[in-house]
Amino acid sequence: MSVPQKAIFNWSSGKDSALALYKILQNPDFKIEYLLTSVNQQYQRISMHGARVELLEAQAKSIGLPLKIIQIPEMPTMEVYDTIMFETLTDIKNQGITHSIFGDIFLEDLRKYREDQLAKAGFKGVFPLWKIETKDLIQEFIALGFKTIVVCVNERYLDKSFVGRIIDQDFINDLPENVDVCGENGEFHTFTFDGPIFSEPIDFEIGEIVYRKYERPKTEDCSNTACDTSTSDAFDFGFWYCDLIKK
DSSP, X not given: OOOOEEEEEEOOSSHHHHHHHHHHHTOTTEEEEEEEEEEETTTTEETTTOOBHHHHHHHHHHHTOOEEEEEEOSSOBHHHHHHHXXXXXXXXXXXXXXXXXXXXXXXXXXXXXXXXXXHHTTOEEEOTTTTOOHHHHHHHHHHTXXXXXXXXXXXXXXXXXXXXXXXXXXXXXXXXXXXXXXOTTSSEEEEEEESTTOSSOOOEEEEEEEEEOOOOOSSSOGGGBSSSOOSTTGGGOOEEEEEEEEO
């Protein structure tokens, strides 16, 4: 029998991460050593998703895997972000870990960026969900018994009424035609609180729903920031966040 490759899993707390982890845990070729999550240093919330660190820690405990948190400054430049990630990966590589696993589905540019950055640190990327139809993935996710709540929506695609909802068939049916059912284009983000990878559900209550709009960087080059600002009108739209409070 071959020895499984040591790997880290890039855990976002959301549904794609949960399904990708479910699949990779069944793959004897890999052994997950850590869940790796980037957290906004200022607010102590998961980057982009906005979930509190306490909920992230509860997920890791229920999953039964060690959690490694990367502290990221608010709105870092790409240079700062890449430096932090390279230093983190270099430290991890010294522990004999060689692979980094992601829940990405079809964004070619994002995959290339990840693979290029990983290669600099001597890592290989693994993408268990790659090129699977998102309509099939969301149905598989629900059928497996996963439960997830929408914690962030981009108002460019969805209005306030979608944040704070559990993803079920009604949610899928209500999505506009231009929105990917897995939110792969950044339309929405989720927090997964139950399913086959958890030893017990994550207990929480719904808090405030808040609106946040990011300020445009002083430089005109929006691609110089590590947040999701690749389009020219990225800063014309805000985000609705649903706060979750651990019980």
